[in-house]
Amino acid sequence: MGELRKDYFLERWVVIEPARAKRPSDFEKIDEDIKEGLCYFCPGNEHLTPPSIYTLVLENNIFIKKQDSEEERVKNWTVRVFPNKYPIMSLEPNAEHTNYPTESEPAYGYHYVVVPTPNHDEKFITFSKERWVTFIEVLRDITQFLYGNKVKGVGYVSIFINNGRAAGASIKHPHAQIVTTQNIPPIISNEIMAYKNHPSFEKCVHCSIIRVETGGPRHIFSTKHFMTIAPWASVNPYEFWVYPIRHETKFSEINADRIDDLAIMLKVMFGALGSVLGNIPFNMIFHISPEKKTTKLLHWHIEVYPRLTTYAGLELGSGIYVNPVPPEQACSVLAVSARKEYAKLHGVE
């Protein structure tokens, strides 16, 4: 019989169904390749996207920040950030809206694409540590800009990666997206307010989770400043969450030392994911604070959802998910691989 588990703090239930237990090899090659034409994200095609707002170019071993103009595109870049050509949120002043039968407002916001590598065929699972460092730096800088004083109408900055078609990607070239909303999205405000409904939790549910999971059967890996767990009620097989161990609320203020350490963690974890499952579809979601508020701060973290199962009637109709891989099993498999990746990174056999 399966086990019905409740999330640490959300009203979300998961049936852990090991009777359907699948070995990692059963999941392989489930992703259909994305059909490809001309890639707008590749070097040489910069004119096919709106002008970049932020481009990193390596000159004499130093990264220089540049920006496109309408007439001229910056070439030879390492990272490129530009407005999405088909935005979900837009800055158009007179977007239509009505207020019946419920409230409504224009979908006002910024929508950027971040391309962290000029190499079309590079994969997140084989990103070098250096690639992760520059990528995180850019995400931090853009977050800082969007939460800064010069930008109006940003209540929350959503940062996410869709990798593979089953995860919603339509372009193979590695990329992330940044979408802003005027309001705080429900998942984020639920996470911030969760402790109120749980008297046993400290002020921060995430600090409580870290305390409960440290050294336990779902603790996958730790670096100096970060810790990765397979969450107790994982919705997805091999799901993992990456936490700053200390209570940190401002992703936009992450410093070089911590970026370096986070890059090690991501290199190790995505390396492990890749060696266990291959280049599977996944979503990588940053849960950060609505930083302009002073009271609603979140212990920021990253959640990674491998997309190996399909949500169907039960999930969509009831909010109860079925996960065939117990997180304890996912943890032990990923932990072994993570230690190997870490050893490789440090040249130890």
Ligand SMILES: [Zn+2]
């Ligand atoms: Zn490309």
Ligand SMILES: [Zn+2]
């Ligand atoms: Zn905390």
Ligand SMILES: [Zn+2]
């Ligand atoms: Zn979260």
